[in-house]
Amino acid sequence: MTDTAPPSIAARRLNGQALAPWLFLAPGVLFFLFYVVFPIFQSFNLSFYRWDGLGAAEFVGFGNYRELMTDRAFEVSMWNNLKWLVLYLLAIPAGLFIALFLNQTVAGIRIYKSLFFFPFVISQVVVGLVFTWFYDPTFGLLNTMLGWVGAGPINVLGDPTLATYGIIAAGLWPQIAYCMILYLTGLNAVDPEQVEAARLDGAKGWRMLWYVIVPQLRPATFIAFVVTIIGALRSFDLISIMTNGGPFGSTRVLSFYMFEKALSEYGFRMGYGAAIAVVLFLIMLVFIGYFLWTMWRQERGR
Amino acid sequence: MKTFTSALAVAVGLAAPAVAPAVAQDLSGTLTIFSDMSNPAPRAVMEKLASDFDALHPDLDVELTVIDREAYKTQIRNFLTANPPDVANWYAANRMRPYVDAGLFEDVSDLWAEPEIAENLASTKGALTLDGKQWGVPYTYYQWGVYYREDVYNELGLSEPQDWEAFKSNCQAILDSGRKCFTIGTKFLWTAGGWFDYLNMRTHGYDFHMALTNGEVPWTDDRVRATFANWRELIDMGAFIDNHQSYSWQEALPFMINGDAAAYLMGNFAVAPMREAGLGDDQLDFYQFPVIDPDVELAEDAPTDTFHIPSGADNKEAARAFLRYVVSADVQTAINAGDALGQLPVNASSSVDDDEMLEQGFAMLSSNSPGGVAQFFDRDAPAEMAAMAMEGFQEFMVFPDNLDDILARLEQARQRIY
Known part of the structure; x- marks a missing residue:
């Protein structure tokens, strides 16, 4: 014992x-x-079944995926997702420049910072409504402003070639604010001694920014990339509020199309919706996998 | 004749309470009702219906749950399978199809065999019939048609058009005066379905329209093209307001109210907001969509809202009694009155409220719609087909040149869906 x-x-x-x-x-x-x-x-x-959510599910193998291949609405959604992905990344440099601009000690700077951060605080639904009114072809401010410079009235959200860009612009407004706040906190951590040393070596302007400041902001940039890419891929609320996927389906993205097919008033094709969701998940998985790998590598490096 | 029917209605109204207590003894337990009548006026109607029925049957406890009208459209799927009430609201025609096919609605053909219902509700029987059986009862419906600015028509010396030529020449006169003929907001697509319904039913008739919405006719058929050709005449004239794809139906109202557009093809529910915005009786009037082909019988859209008994209901006896109660002549008169739902009663022995639009609508549907009464595009066609087709209609209204592409797409969808 x-x-x-x-x-x-x-x-x-x-x-x-x-x-x-x-x-x-x-x-x-x-x-x-x-x-x-x-x-x-x-x-x-x-995603391998045909199911309306009520009756018995019928196994169709890869039938839903085969249908996706010939579905033009799906193709449009994919392209729109790509546009979102690329253009949404503009929020990162824009946020950086606003952050650099606001990173100074002037009387009342906190108020300006709060004002710039404001669009991120308000709900996406409100952002969507505000921009819808801004774009309104008859009463909107945009066409009034275009009128001052003599440009003709345009119906941004009613034109299938412009509508997606119009919505992305609305989405950028809060996203820039988000990136800005990430960079503002990042700038607090920039080592003043390194800046001083660089200045002694004669670095200034763009070179200072690119070679001294930006490398020190890497953690902030990384997070900004993650949230922006994921934000772009899951864009939904703005589309639902501003165009409801229209005109004639030209502003759909995968998440919206999935909702339409599976859960909206005219939908309830659960299997087909699930197949779209799977495709979206696989696309996201590429990015998420990359992010996780990067983080894991950084952790190990420490 | 009219005095006779109203006298009859009074007689039935008086008789009903006298008969009711005898029946009432048998009903006991709880009657649960799930309703989508969530807007203020319909909600008050529904609450009164429930409490009156409760008062008629002392041993019966009526429990009413009102669910937001839009949310209801998805929740019904859950509660019908998981937690069925005894009575539930829904819509007629193909909208019932998924629940009928899944065996979630009770067959109520026995109610429709009762003389009281068979005689008085004959006009809506077709809309409640699927596979030769009836699956619910209607409680209200409303007419569609052209609501127009009477003062603008008077100013230009126009009268209500009876045929297609007059319809177009009126429109030209309105366009020449610097206005648009029709306001419409197609952001949520279904409003364009109304135009298609009327143009198609006037060009080829009710039976063709039903065959098309049932998937029996290809979308690439020449007759479908003829309908679109008529539509295109209006589009090429510039009859519709610009940028309609950016507006909901409510957002399209100001064009009519401000006098920038002279008319609106809509359901009767558009009258209330137009009156509230200040259009008086001398400014607002109604006409039936005019004849296009004189050989085609007139048919109308009149969407019907309904009550059903879920097949999993506990108290089906009380549910049947409630359905009988709702469609009875006096109840129909009361709930469809101008201060209640402001729509049309489904019971032929009911009287219509003293309202310019309702009287015209009632007369139109009861005597001038020999071809038949359709429900509406998105209720007559299966949901998925309706969604794709209405998107095509919107595209056609903006880019009429895309018609071939649109029809090919719809035909592909038709072959897959039906």
């Missing part, structure tokens, strides 16, 4: 140390498994 007691206490202590983190993690892990991981596999499974 006395021989065996010490190792068992040690083992118990070891067990306790190994077990405690898992116990603390358990609720989170369980919820994550049940509400995130499990539905992902459920969606994968559902």
Whole structure:
């Protein structure tokens, strides 16, 4: 008894140390498994069925995916997602420049910072409504302003070639504010001694920015990339508010199309919606995988 | 004749309470009702219906749940399978199809066999019939047609058009005066479906329209093209307001109210907001969509809202009694009155409220719609086909040259959906 007691206490202590983190993690892990991981596999499974949400599901194999290949609305949605992805990234440099501009000590600078941050605080729905009124072809401010310079009235949200860009512009407004706040906090961490040293070496202007400041802002840039790309891929509310996917489906993106097919008033093709969701998930997975890999590499480097 | 019917209505109205207590003894337990009548006026009507029915049956407990009208459209799928009430609201025609096919609605053909209902509700029987059986009862419907600015017509010396030529020449006169003929907001697509319904039913008639919405006619058929050719005449004239693809139907109202557009092809629900915005009786009037082909019988759109018994209901006996109660002549008169729903009663023995639009609509639907009564494009066609087609209509209204492409797309969808 006395021989065996010490190792068992040690083992118990070891067990306790190994077990405690898992116990603390358990609720989170369980919820994550049940509400995130499990539905992902459920969606994968559902995408092989034809199901209206009421009757019995019918197995169709890759039928839904084959239909996606010939579905023009799906193609339009893919292209729009790409436009969102590329143009949304403009929020990062724009946010950086506003942050540099606001990163100074003037009386009342906090008020200006708050005002610039304001669009991120208000709801996307409100942003969408404000821009819809701004673009309104008959009563909108945009056409009044264009009138001052003699340009003809345009109906941004009613023109299939312009509508998506109009919505992206509305989306950029809050996203720039978000990137700005990320960079403002990043700028606080910039080492003044390095800036001083660079200045002694004669660096200024763009060279100073590019070679000294921006490299030190890498963590902020990384986060800005992550949130902007994910934000672009899950754009939904602005489209729903501003054009409802129209005119004639020209502003749909994958997430909106999935909603339309699976959950809207005229939808309830659950399998088809799930197939769209799977495609969107795989696209996102490429980016998320890259981000996770980068983070893991950084962690290991430390 | 009119005095006779109203006398009859009074007689039935008086008789009903006397008969009711005898029946009432049998009803007990709880009657749960899920309703989508969430707008203020309909909500008050529904609450009164529930409380009156409750008062008629002392042993019965009526529980009413009112759900937001838009949210209801998705929630009905959940509650019909998981937690069915005894009575639920829905819409007629193909909109019932998914629930009928899934066996979630109770067959109420027995109610329709009762003489009281069979005789008085004959006009809407078709809309509640699928696979030869009836699946619910209607409680209200409303007419569609052209609401126009009477003062603008008087100013230009125009009269209500009876045929297509007059319709177009009126429009030309309105355009020449610097206004648009029609306001419309197609952002949410369905308003364009109304134009298609009327143009198609006037060009080829009710039966062709039903065959098309049932998927029996290809979209690339020449007759469908003929309908679009008529539509195109109006589009090429510039009859519709510009940028309609950016507006909802409510956002299109100001054009009519400000006098920038002279008319609106709409359901009767558009009258209330136009009156509230200040259009008086001498400024607002109604006419039936004119004849295009004189050989085609007139047919109208009149969407019908309905009550159903879910097949999983607990208290089907009380539910049936409630359905009988809702369609009875006096209740129909009361709930469709101008101060209640402001729509048309479905019971032929009911009387219509003293309202210029409702009287015209009632006369039109009861005597001048020999071809039939359609529900509306998105209720007659299956949901998916309706969504794609209405998107095509919107595109056609903006880019009429894309017609071939649109029709080919719709035909492809038709072959897959039906």
